Amino acid sequence: MPEETGTTLDKEALRALIAEVLDVDVADVTDDAHFTRDLGVDSLMALEITVRLEQEFSVKLAEEELTQLTTLKETYALLDGKLRAA
């Protein structure tokens, strides 16, 4: 079993991961910065975020869930919910 399962998701680690994928400063990834409008995320980068999240946290995101990946706050909520349910 993945070691993250059932544990609390570290929001700052998630912030750092997203900043790394997007190649932006961690400070730019505020809780409410909109990935598309504020951080220039296009559909390709959204898919990259998805793949990295799936690899890092050993979860599977359904296609309809990808539309929820809009901000760090929303991403955290989605991921945290999935990890707690696991």
Added chain:
Amino acid sequence: MPLSPAPSLLGLTPRPVARTEDGVTARAVVDPAFEAFPGHYPGFPVFPGVCLVEYADQAVLADLAGRGHRAELAAVDRCRFREPVLPGDELTFRAGYGQDVGVLGPAGAPGELRVDVTVETARGRAAELRLRYRPPSDTAPGTPPPEPEPGRAAADRGPAPGPRTPDPGRPEADGPVERADTAAITRIIPHRYPMLLVDRVTAAVPGSRLTAVKAVTVAEPPYRRLPPDAGPDAFRYPRPLLVESWAQAAVLLAVWDTPNPDVTTGKVELAGAVDRVVFHRPVHPGDVLEHHVEVVRAVADTTILAGRTLVNGLPAVEVGHFIVALRPLDSLVPGTPAG
């Protein structure tokens, strides 16, 4: 010691226009007569993304040479291709060095130099590249290309990251194995001579994995302009073309079940990103590239793939992630909003 001319598909070098302590700016115009355009793609010429890497590479190598350093491209850590580059575009490359170029030696333990490059056209940002350089591996002039040593192969290979290497002929549980000869390849992807860089698909499990081969020959366009006294280094196959050849195998897998052989009637295959490309052994004429590709994830018209290229069973290139997207032709014509 004079530098060996690097084989190039482009035939021209970006013109440096400004040099600072930690970088260089260079310009180049995309020649509408560029020989790759008829094959990339027929009816809708798009400058191949890897050619931006090659231009950037040339600009950096020329600048480093001017500073007294020989180097070679060790890795492409990251490429983001924002917008397609078209015939006639004037390109501005801004390269910034992550460390003092002295890290490349010759004194002390030579290290790697990180270079961040932005590429702009008159329409705006076209690409961002992060390249890594190391001192050249063939430092002695006149050293012949290294021959593979079968007895050392296993030790040489080390732990191989990336996808497994399935036996091309062995059917696996994940689906029937298909194949494609060159004619069949041209019914799946739009690339054509001289930019069709896959000869044969030896095994494909649609939606999952693919192996393909390409034979490298000295009759290919990159070798056309070599001077008569060119040394062994000049016959290295250009690294950006290694990536392009692997990427074409990746596109074959991405569109295998929805062939897109003509961009003028369908969609245009565009590289969106290439990450964590590492170059190992140099490739020379006579080598056969064996590409291994796996699908990492596919959503709608976007696919992420990964894999590597072997020569004689030894790694030549590893590709961490390659993202290919199919975009409608009308979203790419300048003057209309990009899709």
